[in-house]
Amino acid sequence: xxxxxxxxxxxxxxxxxxxxxxxxxxxxxxxxxxxxxxxxxxxxxxxxxxxxxxxxxxxxxxxxxxxxxxxxxxxxxxxxxxxxxxxxxxxxxxxxxxxxxxxxxxxxxxxxxxxxxxxxxxxxxxxxxxxxxxxxxxxxxxxxxxxxxxxxxxxxxxxxxxxxxxxxxxxxxxxxxxxxxxxxxxxxxxxxxxxxxxxxxxxxxxxxxxxxxxxxxxxxxxxxxxxxxxxxxxxxxxxxxxxxxxxxxxxxxxxxxxxxxxxxxxxxxxxxxxxxxxxxxxxxxxxxxxxxxxxxxxxxxxxxxxxxxxxxxxxxxxxxxxxxxxxxxxxxxxxxxxxxxxxxxxxxxxxxxxxx
Numbered sequence: 001x002x003x004x005x006x007x008x009x010x011x012x013x014x015x016x017x018x019x020x021x022x023x024x025x026x027x028x029x030x031x032x033x034x035x036x037x038x039x040x041x042x043x044x045x046x047x048x049x050x051x052x053x054x055x056x057x058x059x060x061x062x063x064x065x066x067x068x069x070x071x072x073x074x075x076x077x078x079x080x081x082x083x084x085x086x087x088x089x090x091x092x093x094x095x096x097x098x099x100x101x102x103x104x105x106x107x108x109x110x111x112x113x114x115x116x117x118x119x120x121x122x123x124x125x126x127x128x129x130x131x132x133x134x135x136x137x138x139x140x141x142x143x144x145x146x147x148x149x150x151x152x153x154x155x156x157x158x159x160x161x162x163x164x165x166x167x168x169x170x171x172x173x174x175x176x177x178x179x180x181x182x183x184x185x186x187x188x189x190x191x192x193x194x195x196x197x198x199x200x201x202x203x204x205x206x207x208x209x210x211x212x213x214x215x216x217x218x219x220x221x222x223x224x225x226x227x228x229x230x231x232x233x234x235x236x237x238x239x240x241x242x243x244x245x246x247x248x249x250x251x252x253x254x255x256x257x258x259x260x261x262x263x264x265x266x267x268x269x270x271x272x273x274x275x276x277x278x279x280x281x282x283x284x285x286x287x288x289x290x291x292x293x294x295x296x297x298x299x300x301x302x303x304x305x306x307x308x309x310x311x312x313x314x315x316x317x318x319x320x321x322x323x324x325x326x327x328x329x330x331x332x333x334x335x336x337x338x339x340x341x342x343x344x345x346x347x348x349x350x351x352x353x354x355x356x
Contacts, residue, residue: 021075025082032083042084043132045161045258046267048076049350053268077107086110089121089130095213095229095236101165101256102134118147122155125259133259134163138303140253142188148257149305149317152275152346159273159347161258169193169212169247172239173219173226180204184215185228193228196246201226264349270323271300273346276336277307277315284339285316291335295328297321323348 001009035042052072056065063071080086088106091098092114102112113130115121121133136145169189173180180201183190187208190197197206204226209215215227216237226242227233234241257273278284292299301319322329324345337343 024075025079028079029082035083041260041262042080043086043160043260044264046264046270046350049269049352050267051076073105073107074109077109081109086132087130088112089115089124089133091118091121091135091211092116093211093213093217095216095233096211097165097167097230097254098134098136098256099213100230100232101136101163101254104165105134105161105163105258106132118145118151122151122157122259125157125261126155128261131260132160133157134256135259136254137162137257138255138301139167139188140251141192141249144303144305144317146305149303150308152317153308153315153344155259157259157261158263159257159349160260160262160264161349162271162352163256163258164352165254165256167192167247167252167254168230168245169228170231170234170241171226171243171246172216172229172234172241174223174239176240176242178223180226181224182207182222183226183228184209184218186210186212186215189215189228192252193246193248195248197228200243200246258349263347266323266326266348267350269351270321270326270348271351272320272322272324272329272333272348274318274320274324274333274336274343275315275346276318276340276343277313278340280313287339288316288336291332291339292320295332297329297332321351 032042052069055068055072059065059068086106088102088110090096090102090112094114099112099114113124115124118135121135124130125133135148137148138144169192182205183197183201184207189212190206190208197204209218212227212229213233216229216233216239219225219227220237220239227239228246231241276288278288289299298321299318300321301317303317304314305317307313307315320329324330324333325348333343333345
C-alpha cells in the first residue's frame, strides 16, 4: 500500500478504536454506579494492576509493555473521571519528581494538588481534602526518606500502591549559551551530579534549594543561573536544556508510596509493609526474622529508624511478599506480633515492576 492507502487504513482503525473506547466508557459508568451504591472506592489499584498484567500477557504485537501501560493509564484515568475525579496530593511545588510520579501513575484526567511538606500531605488525606497522597519513600542512591518513615508511624492511612520513577537529571538555563555563574538544585540532586558538575562547571557556585523544581524556578529568573532538575520541570517552566543525563550513576530510581484512607483487597501479587519494635535484648530481631524464614516468606526490604523520644531504641520498617489477609503471611504476622513490643500493618498493595 502507498502512503495514502495506509493513512486511510489508520483512519478506519481510529474510528473503530473511538467506538470501542466510548463503549468501554459507558460500561465503566455502570461500574461506577454499582460502586457508589455499595460504598466501594473508585480507585481500585488491585483491579487496575490485574487488568494491566492480563493485557500484557495477551499482547503479542508490536506494542511495548511501557507503551501499553501508558495508553491504559489514560484510559483508566478517563474512566475514573466519569465515576469521580480522584484528588491526588503530592510534594510541591509543581513539576517536582513527586508530581511526575503522580501523573505517571494516575493520568491526566485526575486532579493534583501540591503541598509544602510530607506531614501536610498526610493531613490532607485524613481531612478528605485529597483522596490519595503520593510520597517518596526511598531512593536507590540516597536511601530512605526519613520524613515519610516518621509520618507513617503515627498515621492511620493505608499504603495502597507504589510507584517507581527513573531519575534523570538535566542542566537547564534561560538560554543555551549564557555563562553560568550559579547552579540551583535540591542537595540530593547536586550530590547525585557532583562529579559531572566538577568536571564541567568547576567555578560555578552551587546553591541548595528545597526541590529541583524550585531550582528551575530560580534559574528562570536569572540570566547567568542554571539548575539541576528534570526534563519535566524544564518543559513546565520553559527553560532550555543544555545537558541531559548528567547524574554520576546511570541507574537512579526513586520509589513512592500511594496513601489513602482505605485498605486494598488482595490481588495476584501483593506486597505488605509493616512497622514493628522489638525488645532491647539479644536475639530479638533474629526471632522475628526466623518466623518469616520458617514460612519461606520473602523479605523485600528492612530499614531501621530511631524511635522518637527513646534513646537507642529502634523501629523496623519491613516489606514482605504477600497480602496480610492471606496465608501464609497472615499467620506469620500474628506470630511476629507476639515477639514484638508493637507491630503496625501499614498496608498490602499490588507490587509494581521496578522497570515499569
